[in-house]
Amino acid sequence: MTPFDTYPAGVFPAGLQDRTPMSSPLEILDARKSFRTPEGGTMTALDGISLKLASAEFVTLLGPSGCGKTTLLRTISGFETLDAGEVLIDGTAVTQMPAHRRPVNTVFQRYALFGHMSVARNVGYALEIAGRDKREIRARVGEMLELVGLAGMEKRAIQQLSGGQQQRVALARALAAKPKLLLLDEPLSALDKNLRQKMQQELKALQRELGIGFIFVTHDQEEALTMSDRIAVLAHGQIQQIGAPTELYQTPANLFTADFLGESNLLPVKVAAGRAGLCDGQSFATARPAGEATLLLRPEALSVTPPEDHALSFTGTIRETYYTGTDHQIALETPAHGTIHALLRSGSALPGLGAEMTLHAPAQGLHLIDEVAA
Amino acid sequence: MSLARRKLLQLIGLLGAPTVFLLVFFFGPLLIMLVYSLLTPGLYGGVDWIFSHLNYGRILGWADTRYEKFDPVYIAIFLRSLKLAALTVVASLAVCYPAAFWISRMRPGMRDFAIFLVTLPFFVSLIVRLFAWVLILRPTGFLNQGLMGLGLTGAPIEFLYTDFAVILGMTYVFIPFMFLPLYGSIEKLDLAQIEASSDLGATRFQTFRKVILPATLPGIVGGSVITFIPALGNFIVPSVLGGAKVLMIGNLIEQQFLSARNWPFGSALAMLVMSAVLILLIAQFRLAKKEAQS
Numbered sequence A: 001m002t003p004f005d006t007y008p009a010g011v012f013p014a015g016l017q018d019r020t021p022m023s024s025p026l027e028i029l030d031a032r033k034s035f036r037t038p039e040g041g042t043m044t045a046l047d048g049i050s051l052k053l054a055s056a057e058f059v060t061l062l063g064p065s066g067c068g069k070t071t072l073l074r075t076i077s078g079f080e081t082l083d084a085g086e087v088l089i090d091g092t093a094v095t096q097m098p099a100h101r102r103p104v105n106t107v108f109q110r111y112a113l114f115g116h117m118s119v120a121r122n123v124g125y126a127l128e129i130a131g132r133d134k135r136e137i138r139a140r141v142g143e144m145l146e147l148v149g150l151a152g153m154e155k156r157a158i159q160q161l162s163g164g165q166q167q168r169v170a171l172a173r174a175l176a177a178k179p180k181l182l183l184l185d186e187p188l189s190a191l192d193k194n195l196r197q198k199m200q201q202e203l204k205a206l207q208r209e210l211g212i213g214f215i216f217v218t219h220d221q222e223e224a225l226t227m228s229d230r231i232a233v234l235a236h237g238q239i240q241q242i243g244a245p246t247e248l249y250q251t252p253a254n255l256f257t258a259d260f261l262g263e264s265n266l267l268p269v270k271v272a273a274g275r276a277g278l279c280d281g282q283s284f285a286t287a288r289p290a291g292e293a294t295l296l297l298r299p300e301a302l303s304v305t306p307p308e309d310h311a312l313s314f315t316g317t318i319r320e321t322y323y324t325g326t327d328h329q330i331a332l333e334t335p336a337h338g339t340i341h342a343l344l345r346s347g348s349a350l351p352g353l354g355a356e357m358t359l360h361a362p363a364q365g366l367h368l369i370d371e372v373a374a
Numbered sequence B: 001m002s003l004a005r006r007k008l009l010q011l012i013g014l015l016g017a018p019t020v021f022l023l024v025f026f027f028g029p030l031l032i033m034l035v036y037s038l039l040t041p042g043l044y045g046g047v048d049w050i051f052s053h054l055n056y057g058r059i060l061g062w063a064d065t066r067y068e069k070f071d072p073v074y075i076a077i078f079l080r081s082l083k084l085a086a087l088t089v090v091a092s093l094a095v096c097y098p099a100a101f102w103i104s105r106m107r108p109g110m111r112d113f114a115i116f117l118v119t120l121p122f123f124v125s126l127i128v129r130l131f132a133w134v135l136i137l138r139p140t141g142f143l144n145q146g147l148m149g150l151g152l153t154g155a156p157i158e159f160l161y162t163d164f165a166v167i168l169g170m171t172y173v174f175i176p177f178m179f180l181p182l183y184g185s186i187e188k189l190d191l192a193q194i195e196a197s198s199d200l201g202a203t204r205f206q207t208f209r210k211v212i213l214p215a216t217l218p219g220i221v222g223g224s225v226i227t228f229i230p231a232l233g234n235f236i237v238p239s240v241l242g243g244a245k246v247l248m249i250g251n252l253i254e255q256q257f258l259s260a261r262n263w264p265f266g267s268a269l270a271m272l273v274m275s276a277v278l279i280l281l282i283a284q285f286r287l288a289k290k291e292a293q294s
Helices: A070-079 A121-122 A125-129 A135-149 A163-175 A191-210 A220-229 A245-250 A254-260 B002-038 B054-060 B073-104 B108-123 B126-137 B142-149 B164-187 B191-197 B204-233 B238-241 B251-256 B264-293
Strands: A027-035 A040-050 A058-064 A086-090 A104-107 A181-185 A213-218 A228-234 A237-242 A265-272 A275-277 A284-285 A291-297 A312-323 A328-332 A336-344 A356-362 A368-369
Touching: A027 A070, A027 A284, A040 A070, A040 A086, A040 A237, A040 B126, A058 A070, A058 A220, A058 B238, A070 A086, A070 A181, A070 A213, A104 A163, A104 A265, A104 B191, A121 A125, A121 A135, A121 A163, A125 A135, A125 B204, A135 A163, A163 A191, A181 A191, A191 A220, A213 A220, A213 A254, A220 A245, A228 A245, A228 A254, A237 A245, A237 A254, A254 A265, A254 A291, A265 A284, A265 A368, A275 B164, A312 A336, A328 A356, B002 B264, B054 B073, B073 B108, B073 B164, B073 B204, B073 B251, B108 B164, B126 B142, B126 B164, B164 B204, B164 B238, B191 B204, B238 B251, B251 B264
Parallel strands: A058 A213, A058 A228, A104 A181, A181 A213
Antiparallel strands: A027 A040, A027 A086, A228 A237, A265 A275, A265 A291, A275 A284, A291 A368, A312 A328, A312 A356, A328 A336
């Protein structure tokens, strides 16, 4: 209980308004960690990462393999110690606390269920360790199994379960001790696509229902966009950008984020006197200061018929088309910009391969990044 | 020829020879021992074909004739053998469990080399290796010289011809027997499970007791059984390192056959060891079955 808890939101004494009334479920301050490689060099896994959960959020750590996302998760769970920096859980510094004393639980990538125990003992393990009453454990296990849709499966052996069911047991086991924060280390990567989508929705719903923070690690950008309240894009041990999925997708701060999240057309532009000019002479209005920049144009922003706020046009030959059911994916070979990728709603009439075609972009779909591709 | 018939013939062709071999050379001698244990010893060795249950009576307590008397010393020797074999199992476990853990975490090249080292003693004759231990343990041996050189003891300590020497020797001999099944189960241990246990609040000790130990129990039981059985009947180690002071049931059986030339009594003692081993194996089998069901 902090002194601020006694004040309703927004009416803190003067000078304290900038301080949050409740402690954040997770706060990471300037985390640094490097490993020695077998060849004798050092590899920087975390290069000054700071992250703060505003409330019980669903935050995804997204990045390619080797970007440090798993290391970051492991410093939260306590399996890795930081070289420098702090980890606070619920306002308490846990940087030096061993894993078994931290109030967080993890859903592991390959579940790591105890093969010699029944489903019930797996789920009740944390409570058994804590020395809770048998009846209480049984009740909580039943409750947890119901929560993950495995009611009545207490006595089953782990080996009798399907991959999806094991996933749910791992989830129930991690939630049984009411952690303040749930960590998920690519838990869906072993599931087939349909089951994965179902679990994504269930996880999101579960997080909302439980009202605790979820930290979800994945390299799957679609998964990240679907589930997260906020996504932290990681590369080279640093957070490239953190924000809501729409923000990251529509207005990425740098080329890495733009390229990593979704398909993108990246075109170099020169900004001068309030207008950004492409290499073929087309230009559009921008508020950016003068200099070089990169234009991000998402494939789905392009259309066959000119939009009302029409800004740019690209004419070229159709090189490739793929039909996905809902859309046509098109690769348009243009003389000035190389290949432009477009995603058109199916239903619109398409000229065949090799035909000439003009695509239009609205002013609203243009986003400038203050970075130039090397 | 029908397919089933052909399969049957194939099976007989493959398994026939070993089956006959085992029947003749394994069960045959056992049967002879069983029959001999119920006969009367001949005056100059061999057997007289007269039924007698007194061979068992001498061990178990009902023999009371002029020549065949009950003597509790046999049971005492048997119990001591059980004790020494059990202590050998405990000592082997204490050595092999951490070693297997350590070796299983090595990088692959080192690991194979370490496993090779564990089995290396098999390449040298058992008798030679045991006499090496005599040289180490005797009063003027390496160990006592070392201890006296360091000033830890004034006079040589009696290591040789003690229970300690026998347990040490048997542990040394049976370490590969214990190590390999243990290693098999420890190597399969999922490291993520250890992390999961810790993540769920268990201390190292709790993790060991609740996750590591149960997961490696099959290896512990398997290694213990195949160490205990040969240790119980062993007579080479106690005769080299135990001398006349530490007599085990194996030595007693050897004496009955070779020195005392009382084959029926030797057979009866051997049957006693056999039944003890059989009871142990049945118990283990039951346990494993129960484990598999739960």
